[in-house]
Amino acid sequence: xxxxxxxxxxxxxxxxxxxxxxxxxxxxxxxxxxxxxxxxxxxxxxxxxxxxxxxxxxxxxxxxxxxxxxxxxxxxxxxxxxxxxxxxxxxxxxxxxxxxxxxxxxxxxxxxxxxxxxxxxxxxxxxxxxxxxxxxxxxxxxxxxxxxxxxxxxxxxxxxxxxxxxxxxxxxxxxxxxxxxxxxxxxxxxxxxxxxxxxxxxxxxxxxxxxxxxxxxxxx
Amino acid sequence: xxxxxxxxxxxxxxxxxxxxxxxxxxxxxxxxxxxxxxxxxxxxxxxxxxxxxxxxxxxxxxxxxxxxxxxxxxxxxxxxxxxxxxxxxxxxxxxxxxxxxxxxxxxxxxxxxxxxxxxxxxxxxxxxxxxxxxxxxxxxxxxxxxxxxxxxxxxxxxxxxxxxxxxxxxxxxxxxxxxxxxxxxxxxxxxxxxxxxxxxxxxxxxxxxxxxxxxxxxxx
Numbered sequence: 212x213x214x215x216x217x218x219x220x221x222x223x224x225x226x227x228x229x230x231x232x233x234x235x236x237x238x239x240x241x242x243x244x245x246x247x248x249x250x251x252x253x254x255x256x257x258x259x260x261x262x263x264x265x266x267x268x269x270x271x272x273x274x275x276x277x278x279x280x281x282x283x284x285x286x287x288x289x290x291x292x293x294x295x296x297x298x299x300x301x302x303x304x305x306x307x308x309x310x311x312x313x314x315x316x317x318x319x320x321x322x323x324x325x326x327x328x329x330x331x332x333x334x335x336x337x338x339x340x341x342x343x344x345x346x347x348x349x350x351x352x353x354x355x356x357x358x359x360x361x362x363x364x365x366x367x368x369x370x371x372x373x374x375x376x377x378x379x380x381x382x383x384x385x386x387x388x389x390x391x392x393x394x395x396x397x398x399x400x401x402x403x404x405x406x407x408x409x410x411x412x413x414x415x416x417x418x419x420x421x422x423x424x425x426x427x428x429x430x431x
Numbered sequence: 432x433x434x435x436x437x438x439x440x441x442x443x444x445x446x447x448x449x450x451x452x453x454x455x456x457x458x459x460x461x462x463x464x465x466x467x468x469x470x471x472x473x474x475x476x477x478x479x480x481x482x483x484x485x486x487x488x489x490x491x492x493x494x495x496x497x498x499x500x501x502x503x504x505x506x507x508x509x510x511x512x513x514x515x516x517x518x519x520x521x522x523x524x525x526x527x528x529x530x531x532x533x534x535x536x537x538x539x540x541x542x543x544x545x546x547x548x549x550x551x552x553x554x555x556x557x558x559x560x561x562x563x564x565x566x567x568x569x570x571x572x573x574x575x576x577x578x579x580x581x582x583x584x585x586x587x588x589x590x591x592x593x594x595x596x597x598x599x600x601x602x603x604x605x606x607x608x609x610x611x612x613x614x615x616x617x618x619x620x621x622x623x624x625x626x627x628x629x630x631x632x633x634x635x636x637x638x639x640x641x642x643x644x645x646x647x648x649x650x651x
Contacts (some may be wrong), residue, residue, distance in 0.1 A: 388608020
């Protein structure tokens with residue numbers, strides 16, 4: 212009976228209009244092509260999800276060949292990040308966080324995650340992302356596939372423990388919730404707590420999810 | 432330069448149209464009045480936030496006196512819950528969770544939170560709530576004030592420890608993040624993990640936030 216009047220938000224499709232004019236000195240054909248590929252990518256990702264989308268279909272949608280798409284954006288993950296304006300490249304960041312080993316990994320992960328959100332330039336795209344995945348099933352599906360493919364699988368492989376994928380999603384749950392309370396809904400005192408205080412509180416949680424005992428009898 | 436085309440969602444204002452007709456046997460004046468109060472409440476809460484909204488202003492907006500509003504909804508918290516269709520009353524739930532003491536409180540909190548989300552009838556309103564607070568600053572402000580007043584203050588008083596309010600927001604961060612990953616974005620394997628497995632993994636986090644050492648050197 213009840214019909215929420217809340218409107219679903221659109222999938223993340225940041226407008227690129229206006230950017231073209233900024234790329235002075237480049238032949239106009241280049242930025243037009245880049246723009247056409249990004250537009251096609253957003254449409255194909257939204258329609259088919261991340262896994263099912265192919266560079267070939269996106270190239271065809273933009274009227275170019277797949278080699279041109281690779282030339283501009285590398286692989287499918289790179290194209291997805293460009294199309295969604297994701298400020299972080301998991302393929303770069305994760306190896307750097309993982310390189311020193313699992314010792315202290317919880318703290319490094321929490322500190323990195325907070326550093327991205329504390330930066331206004333990257334906070335905006337992430338806020339848009341949270342709005343989009345909360346409000347739109349297509350966006351949720353797209354990002355679920357991207358995050359699984361680009362983040363969870365890598366993290367799970369690195370921690371190399373029983374239930375590694377489950378552990379990786381637990382880490383995600385604490386990080387996403389921290390972002391929701393601190394940066395989206397901005398509930399005090401977590402919203403204004405110094406980064407070091409948040410790291411001290413949250414890093415042991417993430418470390419336990421990564422490497423600790425997660426099957427123990429709960430609630431002690 | 433970039434203008435995200437993502438549309439902000441409307442604040443939570445579940446339509447009540449159609450409910451009136453279901454209340455057979457009651458004089459039509461009663462349900463019309465109730466409806467008018469709910470409409471006025473949603474408007475006043477959205478405009479002034481939860482803290483600043485007064486029963487008197489809401490009553491005036493509905494063309495009734497404040498006694499009538501109390502008759503229907505009790506206090507401001509009750510009216511807010513009815514207007515937003517919140518399926519849980521913190522004033523009822525928190526004392527029940529807290530009654531056995533802080534021992535095992537983390538497990539009871541996580542189990543209760545999951546039980547509400549596992550129930551389709553209450554999952555819908557919570558999904559609407561998460562969409563609304565993510566997409567709309569007015570909604571975020573309203574719920575920030577309601578949650579602080581009705582949940583965090585009570586929980587902080589009950590745990591009676593240094594940084595009690597900070598601890599309460601940390602608990603909220605883990606619970607909200609669990610809901611986002613398991614029920615909103617539905618990332619596997621957390622999305623399909625049995626409730627007992629999730630409780631075993633997450634309850635110790637919540638228990639530590641409530642009563643453990645949250646200032647320890649992080650990252651071991």
